[in-house]
Every structure is written in C-alpha cells, then in structure tokens.
Amino acid sequence: MSAKIIDGKKVAKLTRKEVRQDVDDWMDDGHRAPFLQVVLVGTNPASDVYVGAKTRACKDVGIETDTMRLPDTISAKELKATIQELNEDDTVDGILVQLPLPNHLSAHDVIESIDYRKDVDGFHPMNVGRLTVGQPSFRSCTPAGIIELFKHYSIPTKGKHAVVVGASNIVGRPISILLNKESGEYGKATTTVCHKYTKDLTQHTISADILVVAAGQPNLIKPEMVKEGVVVIDVGINRVADETKDKGYTLMGDCHFESVKEKASWITPVPGGVGPMTVAMLMKNTLLAAKNSIYPQ
Numbered sequence: 001m002s003a004k005i006i007d008g009k010k011v012a013k014l015t016r017k018e019v020r021q022d023v024d025d026w027m028d029d030g031h032r033a034p035f036l037q038v039v040l041v042g043t044n045p046a047s048d049v050y051v052g053a054k055t056r057a058c059k060d061v062g063i064e065t066d067t068m069r070l071p072d073t074i075s076a077k078e079l080k081a082t083i084q085e086l087n088e089d090d091t092v093d094g095i096l097v098q099l100p101l102p103n104h105l106s107a108h109d110v111i112e113s114i115d116y117r118k119d120v121d122g123f124h125p126m127n128v129g130r131l132t133v134g135q136p137s138f139r140s141c142t143p144a145g146i147i148e149l150f151k152h153y154s155i156p157t158k159g160k161h162a163v164v165v166g167a168s169n170i171v172g173r174p175i176s177i178l179l180n181k182e183s184g185e186y187g188k189a190t191t192t193v194c195h196k197y198t199k200d201l202t203q204h205t206i207s208a209d210i211l212v213v214a215a216g217q218p219n220l221i222k223p224e225m226v227k228e229g230v231v232v233i234d235v236g237i238n239r240v241a242d243e244t245k246d247k248g249y250t251l252m253g254d255c256h257f258e259s260v261k262e263k264a265s266w267i268t269p270v271p272g273g274v275g276p277m278t279v280a281m282l283m284k285n286t287l288l289a290a291k292n293s294i295y296p297q
C-alpha cells in the first residue's frame with residue numbers, strides 16, 4: 001500500500017479563502033480590518049521565515065499586521081510593559097510573540113502577560129485550561145489545523161488509538177487533548193502521549209491507528225515502528241544539512257517519509273503538510289479575536 005497524501009497546502013488555501021470571505025463580510029458590515037501584532041525578539045533565521053509566512057498570509061486574507069522587532073537585550077520587564085501597551089490598545093486584536101525567545105526570557109512569563117482574549121496562538125494558560133475542560137478558547141494553531149485536516153479528508157478518529165510522539169505545550173499535549181476530548185467523529189480517540197523518557201517507543205507507535213509525531217527528530221519514525229494502514233501526521237520541521245541545496249539544508253519531518261508512506265493509509269508530507277495549516281488557523285483565530293467570538297464583551 002502507498003499512502004494517500006494529506007495535502008495541507010491545498011486545505012490551507014481553502015481555509016484562507018474562507019477567512020478572506022469572512023473578513024470581507026466583516027468589513028462590509030462597517031468594521032475595520034482585523035489587526036495582528038507580531039512581536040519578534042532578537043534574530044533567529046527560522047523565526048524570520050515563520051514571521052514572513054504569517055505576514056504574507058495576513059495580506060492574502062485581508063488582515064492587517066505589523067511586526068515589532070525588539071533587541072535580544074530587552075529585559076523581561078521591558079518586554080512585558082510593551083505587551084501591556086498592546087493589551088490596552090483597542091486597535092490590536094491579536095498578539096503573537098514569536099518563539100523561541102532569547103534564553104534570559106521565560107516564554108511562560110511572557111505568554112502569561114498577553115491578554116488571553118488577544119492570545120491568537122492559544123498558548124496562554126487560560127486558553128489551554130479552557131481547551132482542556134472543553135470550553136470555547138483560542139486553540140493552539142497547529143493542533144487545530146490537524147483536526148481540520150482530519151475533517152477535510154473525512155478521516156474519523158473516534159474510537160481509534162491515537163499515539164502522539166512529543167508532549168510539548170504547543171503541539172503534543174494540546175493535540176492529544178483535542179483528539180481525546182473533541183466530540184463527534186474527529187475527536188474521542190483513546191490517546192497515548194510519548195516523550196523522551198518513554199520506554200520502547202515502538203511498543204506504542206506500532207499500535208497506533210493515528211500517529212502524530214511532533215518530536216523535532218528527523219527520521220525518528222521508521223516503517224518497522226508503524227502498522228499497515230496507519231494515518232500519519234508528521235508535524236516535525238527539521239533543517240538537515242544538505243550541500244546539494246542552495247540554502248545548504250533540506251526540510252524534513254520526523255518520519256522517514258519514503259518508507260513509512262508504503263505502510264500508511266494517509267500521510268502528511270514535510271513541507272506542505274501541517275505547516276501551512278498552522279498559519280491558516282492563525283488567520284482564523286485573529287478574525288475570531290477581532291469579532292470577540294471566543295470571549296464576547
């Protein structure tokens with residue numbers, strides 16, 4: 001069997017088209033364009049790429065955006081004071097602080113300083129907590145995008161065994177919660193969450209009907225670790241040195257794509273799988289923030 005490809009690029013394009021229409025309707029009703037403030041601290045080539053993609057997506061859907069570039073010497077106090085100003089600015093609907101932050105800054109502290117009603121990344125403990133108890137919240141974009149992919153391709157997860165490799169606060173943990181808790185056909189899975197200290201990873205991955213991998217380890221998942229027919233969502237984005245490429249690297253996921261796809265029924269490629277959905281869901285969240293849809297005022 002060779003897996004069918006879950007084309008995140010295509011689904012993200014459709015999602016963005018829907019958001020574009022919703023933004024147009026919102027503005028036709030007399031509202032200003034939604035506004036996303038991006039905060040970028042220090043210099044990090046990967047962050048520049050991600051922020052560039054988000055900025056282009058905003059333009060594409062009619063959301064206004066600005067990137068505030070702050071020096072990597074900024075203190076926590078100064079950064080939080082800047083965020084507080086954005087919290088109080090009624091013209092700012094969404095605030096996104098690009099991670100990672102320089103080492104002297106605590107991402108937890110900085111995220112908590114964002115008004116949760118503007119936390120379009122869905123990382124604030126208020127949003128994570130509400131997600132966990134099944135209340136409306138800004139959903140972290142990557143997990144939300146994965147659920148959209150299941151829906152688009154009619155891949156039900158209810159009653160399935162979903163194994164998540166990776167337990168980070170921004171991907172592994174929230175996708176395990178959504179897969180476990182979401183009602184209907186695209187949730188209600190039995191979930192196993194693995195991390196670095198999981199003994200015998202294969203023992204878990206081999207029993208997965210749905211395998212979500214978000215470890216940041218190229219080629220971590222090999223064909224002998226999965227069963228025939230598994231649905232594979234590869235979240236990993238790894239820059240692997242490659243002298244044959246102009247950029248000097250190749251982007252790879254966490255799965256050995258060519259061999260795992262021979263056993264899977266569905267698989268996401270890297271790039272072109274989950275990544276574009278993450279950006280599309282950010283657009284959706286920013287529009288929800290502008291409309292106060294999650295937290296009515």
Ligand code: NDP
Nearest residue numbers: 142166167168171195196214215216235236237274275278
């Ligand atoms: P983190 O580094 O925060 O978390 C990685 C998780 O994987 C941790 O829970 C870690 O375990 C676990 N892990 C690492 N190595 C192994 C291993 N050998 N076996 C089992 N578990 C392991 O990463 P993120 O969650 O932020 O990102 C994960 C990957 O996804 C990265 O490649 C990142 O670039 C990509 N990413 C892609 C996005 C997209 O839109 N496609 C969005 C966000 C991230 P422990 O908890 O024990 O440390």
